[in-house]
Amino acid sequence: MFPFSFEWHWDIGHMVFHGALWYALSILGMGLGYAAIKSFIDLKKGGHH
Amino acid sequence: MDSALIPEGVKRCSFGKFALWIGFWSLLMLWALAGAGVCWLKGLNQTNLNDYFGFGAWITADLAIIALGAGAFFTGFMRYILGIEDFKPIINFVVIIGFICYSSALAILALDIGQPLRGWHIFWHANVHSMLTEVAFCISAYFMVLTIEYIPLVLENRQLDKIPLVHHFSHNLHHIMAVFAATGAFLSFFHQGSLGGVAGVLFGRPFAFRQHFAIWPTTFFLFIFSAIACGPCFTILVTRITELITRKKLVKQNVIVKLAKVSGWLLVGYLLVKTLDTVYWAMVTLPNMGVSFMDMYPESPFTIWILIAELGFCGVIPAIILITEKGRNNNLLLIPAAILTCIGICLNRYVMTVQALALPVMPFDNFVNYIPNWAEWVTSLAPFAYGAILISLSYRYLPVFPQEKELNP
Numbered sequence: 001m002f003p004f005s006f007e008w009h010w011d012i013g014h015m016v017f018h019g020a021l022w023y024a025l026s027i028l029g030m031g032l033g034y035a036a037i038k039s040f041i042d043l044k045k046g047g048h049h
Numbered sequence: 050m051d052s053a054l055i056p057e058g059v060k061r062c063s064f065g066k067f068a069l070w071i072g073f074w075s076l077l078m079l080w081a082l083a084g085a086g087v088c089w090l091k092g093l094n095q096t097n098l099n100d101y102f103g104f105g106a107w108i109t110a111d112l113a114i115i116a117l118g119a120g121a122f123f124t125g126f127m128r129y130i131l132g133i134e135d136f137k138p139i140i141n142f143v144v145i146i147g148f149i150c151y152s153s154a155l156a157i158l159a160l161d162i163g164q165p166l167r168g169w170h171i172f173w174h175a176n177v178h179s180m181l182t183e184v185a186f187c188i189s190a191y192f193m194v195l196t197i198e199y200i201p202l203v204l205e206n207r208q209l210d211k212i213p214l215v216h217h218f219s220h221n222l223h224h225i226m227a228v229f230a231a232t233g234a235f236l237s238f239f240h241q242g243s244l245g246g247v248a249g250v251l252f253g254r255p256f257a258f259r260q261h262f263a264i265w266p267t268t269f270f271l272f273i274f275s276a277i278a279c280g281p282c283f284t285i286l287v288t289r290i291t292e293l294i295t296r297k298k299l300v301k302q303n304v305i306v307k308l309a310k311v312s313g314w315l316l317v318g319y320l321l322v323k324t325l326d327t328v329y330w331a332m333v334t335l336p337n338m339g340v341s342f343m344d345m346y347p348e349s350p351f352t353i354w355i356l357i358a359e360l361g362f363c364g365v366i367p368a369i370i371l372i373t374e375k376g377r378n379n380n381l382l383l384i385p386a387a388i389l390t391c392i393g394i395c396l397n398r399y400v401m402t403v404q405a406l407a408l409p410v411m412p413f414d415n416f417v418n419y420i421p422n423w424a425e426w427v428t429s430l431a432p433f434a435y436g437a438i439l440i441s442l443s444y445r446y447l448p449v450f451p452q453e454k455e456l457n458p
Contacts, residue, residue, distance in 0.1 A: 001173050013177035020239075021186045027232050028193055031225055039217035 056207055056448045060457070071441060074434040081431030084424035085160055093163045097422045104402050106421035107161040110429040112244055112398035114150045114157075115188070116272070117391060120280030121147020121195060122230075122237035127311070129230035135307050138452045139300050141202050142291075143284055145443050146436075148195045153432035155192060160428055180246040187240030194233035198226065202447050238273055245272025248401045255338045256345050257405040259330060267326045268401070274322060275394055278315035281308040282367070282390040289384055291440060297457050299450040306377050309387075313371025316390060320364050327356075344408075347416060351404045359400065363393025 001008060001018060008014060050064040061067070087095050098105050124143045128136040136143075159165040171185045204210065204219035242265070248257040249266025259266040285305055292299050331342040346353045370376035370386035377383050409416055421429065443449050 001175055005173070007174060011177075017175060017177045017182060017186065021190065024190045024232055024236055025193075027228065028190070028197065031228050032197065035218055035221040035225060038221045039214055042217040042221070043214050 051446075054206060054208055054446050056446075058454045061445050067441070067445060071438055074437045074441075077427075077434035078431060078438070081427045081434065084427040087424055088160055088163075088428070089165070095422075096425050097419060098425075099419075101417045102403070102406050102419040104406060105419055106425040106429045107157050109395075109399045109402045110432070111154045111157050111161070112402060113395040114154045114432055115241070115244065116276040116279060116394045116398060117283040118147045118150025118154070118280065119237065119241060119276035120282075120284035121150070122191070122233050123277045123280050124284065124308070125198070125230040126234040129227040130234060135304060138450070139284065139288065139304050139308070141447075141449045141451070142288060142300075144195060144198045144202065145440060145449065146284060146287055148192075148199045149432065149436040149439050151188065151192045151195055153435060154188065156431075157428065158188075180243045180250060183243040184240050184247065187236040187243065191233055191236040191240065194229050194236065197222065197229050198233070201226075202443070202449070205448055206446055241273045241276045242269040245269045245401075248405060251405065253410055254405050254408075255335055255340050255410070256408050257401060258334065258338070259326065260334055271319070271323055271326060274315070274319040275397060278312055278319045279390045279394040281312040281315075282371075282387040285309060285312070285383070286387040286391060287436075287440070289380075289387075291444065295444065297453065299453050299456065301452055301456065302378075305383075309371050309377040309383055312387075312390065313368055313377065316364065316368040317372060320360060320368060323360065323364075327360075347408070350418075351400070351407060355396065355400060355404070359393055359396045363389045363396060367393070 001014075003010075055061050096105070121143050124136050124140060127133045128140050159168060162168055171182060172189075175182045175186075201219040201222045204215050204222075209215050210219070245268035246266055248254075249259040249261075249268030251257045257268070259268050261267075262270075285308055288300055288305065335342055335345070343353070345351075346356065367386035367389040370382045371390075375382075376386065403419055407416065407418055
């Protein structure tokens with residue numbers, strides 16, 4: 001659920017529950033994004049591990 | 050036939066033998082799929098769930114599987130956050146076990162909600178006052194973490210690793226694995242606790258209801274504690290079973306012994322707080338609710354022996370074995386201790402689900418017991434077949450055990 005959904009209320013329950021969920025999902029998304037972008041950069045550089 | 054896919058320097062059985070093995074477990078999976086298909090097509094009236102027992106075999110299996118899979122997040126926590134390098138040789142296998150447990154739990158939940166096509170409602174129309182919402186959020190997100198932790202291992206397959214982009218991606222994921230492990234630990238602590246919280250907030254069910262600290266009942270903390278205590282034991286057990294089947298030593302004894310030691314002391318801690326909790330529940334909580342301790346254990350199979358079995362036979366005995374150096378170094382004692390610990394946690398999740406619902410709470414209620422039917426049994430036991438297939442595939446094609454070459458020259 002997003003804040004613009006009609007069911008959303010700006011109360012502590014919604015903010016804590018959904019805040020924690022989106023926080024965790026954002027970390028996972030950013031982690032995957034970082035790994036993907038860095039892999040393309042490493043590929044361009046042609047480096048070996 | 051598939052030798053190009055097998056990791057270098059290790060020996061595996063012939064492809065024919067492997068295909069037969071996978072075929073056997075696939076038949077069991079097909080049986081479970083038939084059970085699931087019947088429930089999905091015809092509805093939950095095909096099970097023995099009813100108005101008394103909205104929660105039954107599936108929820109018991111779910112809670113037990115998630116507790117047993119706690120070895121994944123807790124070992125990851127010890128390895129990546131606490132920096133205990135001793136667990137490095139087993140971390141790949143732990144991730145696979147966790148992945149199997151959580152994917153199985155999600156599959157069982159997809160059955161239990163009756164209409165899986167509406168599964169997304171819990172995210173979109175979330176009831177933010179429900180412990181189950183927190184469980185759904187955390188389990189789904191943690192399954193994503195486990196998938197991300199499993200991906201680099203899959204990408205390390207001999208052929209996949211030859212692709213430069215795949216090789217870089219796998220390496221870069223490894224590089225930031227601590228971030229994922231920390232996120233996984235955060236999510237796991239909360240959902241393990243919330244699963245206990247679901248029972249502990251049931252103020253109409255004296256068997257399950259517990260004293261609260263702020264918004265959390267004591268079962269919230271007990272479920273976390275019991276899960277991190279038994280998770281490593283399940284890891285030990287699955288590792289030993291894998292070694293038995295493959296007839297190879299895959300992990301050095303010191304790794305197993307250290308896991309056993311951690312598990313043992315956590316089990317001691319858990320038993321102490323669980324005993325305190327039980328005494329407070331018996332002496333204060335239950336009398337305040339107008340019932341006595343023995344009212345909670347009225348007749349078979351829910352007699353006082355079920356509590357003695359859970360805390361005594363499957364708690365104190367394995368704890369003594371695991372915390373003593375001689376006990377955990379002796380495989381003849383270590384394996385039974387690990388088995389007892391795992392049975393104990395399953396028993397705990399069973400009573401908190403089925404016994405809590407079986408006991409009458411209204412004057413006009415009867416004591417009603419619940420026995421799952423075939424569709425519930427096969428789908429609840431399907432994780433064994435699924436686990437065997439996934440572990441077999443991973444063991445054959447992926448470098449799961451870094452010590453294997455050294456231990457099997």
